[in-house]
Amino acid sequence: MFLRCSRPTQPLLRHTDVPLRVTESFILSGYRFPDYSLRECLASAFRPTNETGNFWTHFLGVFIFAFHFVEVFGWERTLPFSDPFFYPFWNYFIGVLCLLTASSMAHLLNSMSLLIREICFFVDYGTISAYTVGSALAYFYYIHPQAGAVGQRFTNATQRWRGQVEGPFPHPPSSPSPELTVFFESLYIPSACLVALICTLACCNTRQRWRKYRYVIRTTVFLLPFLVASTPIFYRLLRPSSSSPSLSGTLATYFYRHCFWLAVSALFNISKIPERLSPGSFDVWGHSHQWFHCCTFLSILDELHMIKAEIRVLVLRPSLALPAMLSWPRPQISGPTLCSTYGVMLSLQGCIAAIISWFAWRAKESHVHRAKLN
Numbered sequence: 001m002f003l004r005c006s007r008p009t010q011p012l013l014r015h016t017d018v019p020l021r022v023t024e025s026f027i028l029s030g031y032r033f034p035d036y037s038l039r040e041c042l043a044s045a046f047r048p049t050n051e052t053g054n055f056w057t058h059f060l061g062v063f064i065f066a067f068h069f070v071e072v073f074g075w076e077r078t079l080p081f082s083d084p085f086f087y088p089f090w091n092y093f094i095g096v097l098c099l100l101t102a103s104s105m106a107h108l109l110n111s112m113s114l115l116i117r118e119i120c121f122f123v124d125y126g127t128i129s130a131y132t133v134g135s136a137l138a139y140f141y142y143i144h145p146q147a148g149a150v151g152q153r154f155t156n157a158t159q160r161w162r163g164q165v166e167g168p169f170p171h172p173p174s175s176p177s178p179e180l181t182v183f184f185e186s187l188y189i190p191s192a193c194l195v196a197l198i199c200t201l202a203c204c205n206t207r208q209r210w211r212k213y214r215y216v217i218r219t220t221v222f223l224l225p226f227l228v229a230s231t232p233i234f235y236r237l238l239r240p241s242s243s244s245p246s247l248s249g250t251l252a253t254y255f256y257r258h259c260f261w262l263a264v265s266a267l268f269n270i271s272k273i274p275e276r277l278s279p280g281s282f283d284v285w286g287h288s289h290q291w292f293h294c295c296t297f298l299s300i301l302d303e304l305h306m307i308k309a310e311i312r313v314l315v316l317r318p319s320l321a322l323p324a325m326l327s328w329p330r331p332q333i334s335g336p337t338l339c340s341t342y343g344v345m346l347s348l349q350g351c352i353a354a355i356i357s358w359f360a361w362r363a364k365e366s367h368v369h370r371a372k373l374n
Helices: 036-045 050-072 084-109 114-143 148-153 154-161 178-205 211-220 225-230 233-240 245-271 288-315 338-374
Strands: none
Touching: 036 084, 050 084, 050 288, 084 114, 084 288, 084 338, 114 178, 114 225, 114 233, 114 338, 154 178, 154 225, 178 211, 178 225, 178 233, 178 338, 211 245, 225 233, 233 245, 245 288
8 A cells, every 4th residue: 555556647636526524625626536655645746736835845944944953053162062052952953843844744645545644634733733842942941031041051151251241241131020930930831831732632623623613723723832932032022131132133023023924824824815816726836825834934934043043142142141140149040951851842742642643543433433334
């Protein structure tokens, strides 16, 4: 089944020739019947199907993202790539890599069978949720107003810039309220993980229930992890540092662009424009899901640039971030460890895998039941 290749290339079908669960709104042609072998699925990446653009828009994004990601390790005087300082950054990379890879593979391999189609998209939703936690880890250690990564690197970084900074130290930035400090220290990462699991449950459920509103639910449900994960950024933007207003400006620029692309991607995913305006005209190229992929990738790219800008300040220009801490009496949050970064991500992935396995079992039972009825 998986490597079957003796039969000739199968023709592409119209929406009336495939099972209803395979069809997409306003996409009338370019469908693959859900009985392809693995080899046929891989070959279909080079055929003009209605999934070809969905595959390439995220698969090519893997290489573009990786190119911009590794740039950090080529900076002069940067820390080694294996340094604990970069643990959150690597977890962010894992989250994005899994998201882009799972998304592209889901669109490429979903025609192997109806059951595999369901599992492919369950995995897709799970990796989106894991990505939000990867972002939260990066925000916590690099953008957080009491960034633990800065605290851990305080000694070495101080030696690096001591004697290079002239004049009085700038005024320390305002401290978060006690309630917000408790949230950052104790609840921020657990909240991000909990919300990610809720999103996975909700999105997977839309493939078996609430199908009429599935696009709205899948889009809006991820507003919650965005709001939770972005809490450190909201604080930084609302309480900018008087010592380095230019840094807040850079953060704001990238974050607003990140939000803009997310909003546009949500608009495409819910509205189904342009194919809604002319059904059948955008079946292969230019339909909304391809634009949705492009916009989500651009949002990730701006998010990466935002995180890199913060890392550059912490690693290469510590005089902009660290002098205030010398006169800042509050304790720093401990720096990143294997447990607090990779451990969190691994535990989350295990929980997501359990959720996916449960929904996959339900989908299999449903398919067996339908087969008996037929």
